[in-house]
Amino acid sequence: MYTIIDGKAISEQVKTEIAEEVKQMMAAGKRAPHLAVIIVGHDGGSETYVAHKVKSCEQVGFTSTKIMFEDNVTEIELLAKIEELNNNKELDGFIVQLPLPKHISEQKVIEAIDYRKDVDGFHPVNVGRMSIGLPCYVSATPSGIIELLKRYEIPTSGKNCVVIGRSNIVGKPVATLMMQKGYPGDATVTVCHSRTKNLKEICLQADIIIAALGMPEFLTGDMVKNGAAVIDVGTTRVPSDKTKSGFRLSGDVKFDEVAPKCSFITPVPGGVGPMTIVSLLKNTLLAAKGEIY
Amino acid sequence: MYTIIDGKAISEQVKTEIAEEVKQMMAAGKRAPHLAVIIVGHDGGSETYVAHKVKSCEQVGFTSTKIMFEDNVTEIELLAKIEELNNNKELDGFIVQLPLPKHISEQKVIEAIDYRKDVDGFHPVNVGRMSIGLPCYVSATPSGIIELLKRYEIPTSGKNCVVIGRSNIVGKPVATLMMQKGYPGDATVTVCHSRTKNLKEICLQADIIIAALGMPEFLTGDMVKNGAAVIDVGTTRVPSDKTKSGFRLSGDVKFDEVAPKCSFITPVPGGVGPMTIVSLLKNTLLAAKGEIY
Numbered sequence: 330m331y332t333i334i335d336g337k338a339i340s341e342q343v344k345t346e347i348a349e350e351v352k353q354m355m356a357a358g359k360r361a362p363h364l365a366v367i368i369v370g371h372d373g374g375s376e377t378y379v380a381h382k383v384k385s386c387e388q389v390g391f392t393s394t395k396i397m398f399e400d401n402v403t404e405i406e407l408l409a410k411i412e413e414l415n416n417n418k419e420l421d422g423f424i425v426q427l428p429l430p431k432h433i434s435e436q437k438v439i440e441a442i443d444y445r446k447d448v449d450g451f452h453p454v455n456v457g458r459m460s461i462g463l464p465c466y467v468s469a470t471p472s473g474i475i476e477l478l479k480r481y482e483i484p485t486s487g488k489n490c491v492v493i494g495r496s497n498i499v500g501k502p503v504a505t506l507m508m509q510k511g512y513p514g515d516a517t518v519t520v521c522h523s524r525t526k527n528l529k530e531i532c533l534q535a536d537i538i539i540a541a542l543g544m545p546e547f548l549t550g551d552m553v554k555n556g557a558a559v560i561d562v563g564t565t566r567v568p569s570d571k572t573k574s575g576f577r578l579s580g581d582v583k584f585d586e587v588a589p590k591c592s593f594i595t596p597v598p599g600g601v602g603p604m605t606i607v608s609l610l611k612n613t614l615l616a617a618k619g620e621i622y
Numbered sequence: 623m624y625t626i627i628d629g630k631a632i633s634e635q636v637k638t639e640i641a642e643e644v645k646q647m648m649a650a651g652k653r654a655p656h657l658a659v660i661i662v663g664h665d666g667g668s669e670t671y672v673a674h675k676v677k678s679c680e681q682v683g684f685t686s687t688k689i690m691f692e693d694n695v696t697e698i699e700l701l702a703k704i705e706e707l708n709n710n711k712e713l714d715g716f717i718v719q720l721p722l723p724k725h726i727s728e729q730k731v732i733e734a735i736d737y738r739k740d741v742d743g744f745h746p747v748n749v750g751r752m753s754i755g756l757p758c759y760v761s762a763t764p765s766g767i768i769e770l771l772k773r774y775e776i777p778t779s780g781k782n783c784v785v786i787g788r789s790n791i792v793g794k795p796v797a798t799l800m801m802q803k804g805y806p807g808d809a810t811v812t813v814c815h816s817r818t819k820n821l822k823e824i825c826l827q828a829d830i831i832i833a834a835l836g837m838p839e840f841l842t843g844d845m846v847k848n849g850a851a852v853i854d855v856g857t858t859r860v861p862s863d864k865t866k867s868g869f870r871l872s873g874d875v876k877f878d879e880v881a882p883k884c885s886f887i888t889p890v891p892g893g894v895g896p897m898t899i900v901s902l903l904k905n906t907l908l909a910a911k912g913e914i915y
Contacts, residue, residue, distance in 0.1 A: 457750030519812040526780045
């Protein structure tokens with residue numbers, strides 16, 4: 330029998346722990362951690378994510394500030410706001426919700442954020458420090474995956490871990506974390522991607538598979554060995570006539586086929602997804618406590 | 623028959639190309655690229671490396687400055703010198719030769735260097751930008767390995783590349799470069815290390831093996847499949863009664879056993895080693911031309 334990794338339950342548990350810490354901080358006379366979120370335009374997905382982030386801040390007792398710009402905001406205006414937030418001493422961390430309109434350089438925006446307030450962990454200083462193994466803000470999805478492995482005490486040392494996907498926000502950083510010394514880590518890590526030729530063979534040797542390529546139901550039962558732990562990072566909206574919204578979220582894993590072979594598996598939704606927001610909250614808490622920089 | 627990758631010849635070729643560019647720069651009225659090297663104490667290895675670096679600068683027409691400190695220099699004095707070099711507009715790049723005496727934090731020193739002058743590529747900004755795939759100073763050994771693959775036109779796309787060793791200066795960065803989009807890259811990359819359980823099996827599936835663990839003659843013939851390309855990064859001093867110095871350099875590869883199975887193989891010495899200095903020269907040239915920052 331396989332265990333379904335309950336990301337929703339774990340995320341609630343971590344939020345309770347964070348809320349407890351916030352209470353103690355405030356009892357000690359400190360102000361609440363404060364996160365700001367910048368959102369540009371009216372992308373449906375982005376608005377939903379930001380609303381979740383703001384709500385999660387309330388749940389754990391953080392102060393949150395939502396800063397909205399219209400689609401036609403100039404890069405200069407956005408960078409000026411970032412500079413203002415960098416200098417705001419009442420603010421511990423902030424993020425700019427991606428994607429941005431095409432006339433604004435996402436990379437320029439990311440690098441404009443003071444890395445000490447970069448709780449999304451996208452600034453090169455945080456990416457580099459993570460790679461080197463120094464204290465830093467780890468980005469939300471890799472951090473959430475690691476937390477799930479830890480909470481379910483899934484063995485990683487000496488295990489073959491296959492990461493499918495080499496994106497900057499999931500594949501590459503989670504591979505780095507899985508090969509680091511200590512637990513969770515010490516895994517033998519293989520990164521596969523669109524150019525990989527013998528993917529099925531490679532996956533069949535994996536004790537842990539992290540699927541992060543963004544192709545619905547890509548990982549099928551015949552690619553997974555018995556007893557593997559499977560982490561599904563995919564969240565693609567696919568049309569559905571069974572939901573009111575007209576779509577449903579699909580993972581990268583063909584759950585019904587893969588699950589029976591697994592020791593552990595994350596569902597979509599309710600697996601990695603809910604963990605990403607708590608990773609952001611954890612980074613903000615670390616920022617408020619001054620524990621990284 | 624296998625091809626011995628001649629790192630010495632390639633390094634001379636790259637130096638000739640760099641010298642040509644320097645001539646053109648100077649003909650256009652610009653000053654020569656200028657590299658400074660800080661060395662602390664009298665470690666034999668370090669003194670040799672620094673002497674090579676200074677000599678190589680001369681060969682290609684760079685200006686070089688060697689700055690020596692005794693073992694008892696304080697961290698504050700060293701950091702003050704770094705600050706001075708950061709602000710010196712006549713200087714394009716500089717490095718602090720490692721290792722440093724134990725009373726000085728290497729990480730603090732590395733982070734004190736302005737990343738725009740960090741031609742060793744060790745600063746978190748450069749490490750992070752490399753991971754993300756942005757222009758940056760790539761550190762010497764990974765950069766040298768990539769250059770060798772390129773000059774010998776060794777196919778990498780879709781190939782299985784096994785990196786043995788997960789160090790910050792070789793294993794992790796070269797793995798990142800090998801999985802990047804484009805050539806040389808697009809490889810399926812597996813990073814192995816001391817905790818890896820089935821190393822021989824994994825190596826036997828590799829089209830390219832990069833051995834960077836620092837254990838003399840670790841990779842033996844039975845671990846390599848026919849036609850593999852093998853890059854040996856090891857340079858361990860082992861005692862020898864056949865040399866005047868009383869030691870010889872040993873690679874991580876048992877050359878006599880492994881070479882006959884290979885398509886390409888680097889020798890030690892004369893493989894990756896000579897490439898590291900030219901990578902430093904290339905970064906300094908890029909710095910002088912302002913091509914990265």
